[in-house]
Amino acid sequence: MSSATPPGPSRARRLPLAGVLRLGRPSDIWFKPALSVVVAVAPPNLTLLALGRLDLAMYTMAGSLCALYAHSSPYAARARVLARVVAGMLGGLAIALVTASLTTDAVVLVTVGALLAAAQKTLCDATRVGPPGHVVLAFVTSASLFAPQSLGQVPGHLALGAAAGAWAWIVGMAPGLVRPHGPERRATAHALNAAAASVGAPDDVRARAAAAAAVHTAWQSLLSAGARSEPRRALERLVVRAEVALAAPADTDPARLRGWARALCGTGPVPCPDGLGDAADEILGVEAALASGERPLLHRLGPLAPIALRTALGCALAGYASLALGVGRPYWALVTAASLYQANVTLTWSRGVQRVAGNLVGVLAFTVLAPLAHVGQAALVLCCLALNFGAEALIGRNYWLGSVCVTPMALLITEFAHSQQSGELIADRVLDTLVGALAGFVAAVAVTNRRAGDRIESALGAVGRARDHAAALLAAEHPESGALESARRGLSAALVDLRSAADAAAGEWWRRALPEERVTRAEQAGHRTLAATVRSQGLHCWEGAQA
Numbered sequence: 001m002s003s004a005t006p007p008g009p010s011r012a013r014r015l016p017l018a019g020v021l022r023l024g025r026p027s028d029i030w031f032k033p034a035l036s037v038v039v040a041v042a043p044p045n046l047t048l049l050a051l052g053r054l055d056l057a058m059y060t061m062a063g064s065l066c067a068l069y070a071h072s073s074p075y076a077a078r079a080r081v082l083a084r085v086v087a088g089m090l091g092g093l094a095i096a097l098v099t100a101s102l103t104t105d106a107v108v109l110v111t112v113g114a115l116l117a118a119a120q121k122t123l124c125d126a127t128r129v130g131p132p133g134h135v136v137l138a139f140v141t142s143a144s145l146f147a148p149q150s151l152g153q154v155p156g157h158l159a160l161g162a163a164a165g166a167w168a169w170i171v172g173m174a175p176g177l178v179r180p181h182g183p184e185r186r187a188t189a190h191a192l193n194a195a196a197a198s199v200g201a202p203d204d205v206r207a208r209a210a211a212a213a214a215v216h217t218a219w220q221s222l223l224s225a226g227a228r229s230e231p232r233r234a235l236e237r238l239v240v241r242a243e244v245a246l247a248a249p250a251d252t253d254p255a256r257l258r259g260w261a262r263a264l265c266g267t268g269p270v271p272c273p274d275g276l277g278d279a280a281d282e283i284l285g286v287e288a289a290l291a292s293g294e295r296p297l298l299h300r301l302g303p304l305a306p307i308a309l310r311t312a313l314g315c316a317l318a319g320y321a322s323l324a325l326g327v328g329r330p331y332w333a334l335v336t337a338a339s340l341y342q343a344n345v346t347l348t349w350s351r352g353v354q355r356v357a358g359n360l361v362g363v364l365a366f367t368v369l370a371p372l373a374h375v376g377q378a379a380l381v382l383c384c385l386a387l388n389f390g391a392e393a394l395i396g397r398n399y400w401l402g403s404v405c406v407t408p409m410a411l412l413i414t415e416f417a418h419s420q421q422s423g424e425l426i427a428d429r430v431l432d433t434l435v436g437a438l439a440g441f442v443a444a445v446a447v448t449n450r451r452a453g454d455r456i457e458s459a460l461g462a463v464g465r466a467r468d469h470a471a472a473l474l475a476a477e478h479p480e481s482g483a484l485e486s487a488r489r490g491l492s493a494a495l496v497d498l499r500s501a502a503d504a505a506a507g508e509w510w511r512r513a514l515p516e517e518r519v520t521r522a523e524q525a526g527h528r529t530l531a532a533t534v535r536s537q538g539l540h541c542w543e544g545a546q547a
Contacts, residue, residue: 120141455504
């Protein structure tokens with residue numbers, strides 16, 4: 001008998017306004033990307049200022065802005081991610097510069113920009129590169145498309161971007177010399193705090209799902225951290241403690257979990273819970289989990305096709321509309337549209353409201369800063385550095401707040417080559433913001449994501465298979481420890497994917513009825529099986545003895 005739920009009638013979802021502009025708590029590491037981008041941008045720009053060639057800053061900024069990425073990744077993984085971001089940035093820049101040197105047809109340039117933005121969005125989502133995602137890449141490549149260029153200049157401009165990108169890579173890796181396990185410690189602390197919150201609210205399904213996701217993220221962080229040093233082994237034991245808390249909340253002291261999390265925030269030794277001893281390797285089975293790996297990149301690209309189509313269509317419409325209105329900088333409308341696209345229409349709508357609000361306030365900020373920046377090119381560079389810091393420091397609290405700094409910074413960057421009329425810049429920016437946000441959202445609504453429901457069905461099937469596999473190993477008389485641990489990791493990952501798929505589908509504006517009851521039942525059964533695997537490995541009894 002099939003368990004599939006027949007598709008229900010399609011229905012429209014109301015788009016929210018309440019809370020869209022509400023400020024959240026700042027990130028634990030808000031100052032790291034803020035400081036990194038200033039350190040990455042300042043030397044190239046100040047060097048160009050001293051040489052009297054600030055007009056070349058666009059190309060060095062392309063490499064310098066790569067310092068914004070991968071601040072949550074362990075340093076072994078960060079080295080690879082940053083290298084790929086720099087390569088991706090240079091690849092997009094090369095396409096943009098070559099295109100700009102071959103044609104000045106604005107329609108062609110907008111079309112290429114829209115396709116580049118869609119490709120950047122898709123690859124960033126598929127590789128989970130993390131914030132700021134494709135937006136910075138689209139900003140650089142779109143602006144470069146409209147910069148006067150000749151083929152002979154392209155190699156030199158790319159060399160400037162590559163040199164700044166290499167410096168950004170060094171800036172991103174430098175903190176590892178002081179705190180080599182910082183990202184893993186933060187991920188583990190977050191898992192412990194999330195587990196403590198779940199223990200304190202045992203009937204809160206959302207809190208449990210958030211804790212499971214935090215534990216899964218912590219494992220992913222540890223598995224990408226390179227060699228299994230002793231500090232990493234100690235962190236693995238603490239993540240196991242978070243898993244134990246989810247399996248046996250009644251026997252867990254949340255204050256102890258929070259105490260361990262606080263200890264991880266400094267530079268002192270990693271807390272080592274008593275009782276786990278040398279059996280940790282058998283309990284953890286980390287190498288077995290590592291061998292299971294992730295889905296290939298091509299498999300992750302498939303579900304992103306509707307988002308890619310939305311991005312391409314929305315950016316193209318925004319650029320064409322801007323051209324039709326006679327705006328001289330259609331790439332601003334294109335980038336506005338590119339910045340909107342999130343996992344579903346509801347989140348895209350919220351980002352659009354935030355973008356418009358932030359840009360309008362940012363234009364007002366520009367009118368205040370412009371007289372100061374026009375004092376001289378040194379003042380212009382210093383203002384941009386301050387705005388770089390402010391944007392990254394504030395954007396974690398809400399996107400609109402960061403946009404208040406990004407908007408005047410983007411306007412001031414256009415004056416690196418030559419001074420421009422502030423009134424014209426302001427009018428173009430306001431018009432392009434409104435055009436880009438409207439065209440981008442229209443495309444998001446027009447391109448329906450029918451695959452969102454299919455992804456839930458696929459995720460439900462994956463949870464069912466992972467749960468059956470784990471249950472079969474539990475029923476075996478002498479299950480292999482590594483196999484059971486690998487099955488537990490697989491089930492945990494499948495549950496996280498199911499929750500992500502359900503949340504994404506629930507936010508689509510026009511969708512068929514979702515199998516919400518089946519999702520809830522699958523999550524409950526999956527978490528019960530996870531708890532059983534923990535008890536089977538003897539961890540539940542150990543927790544009770546330590547409580």
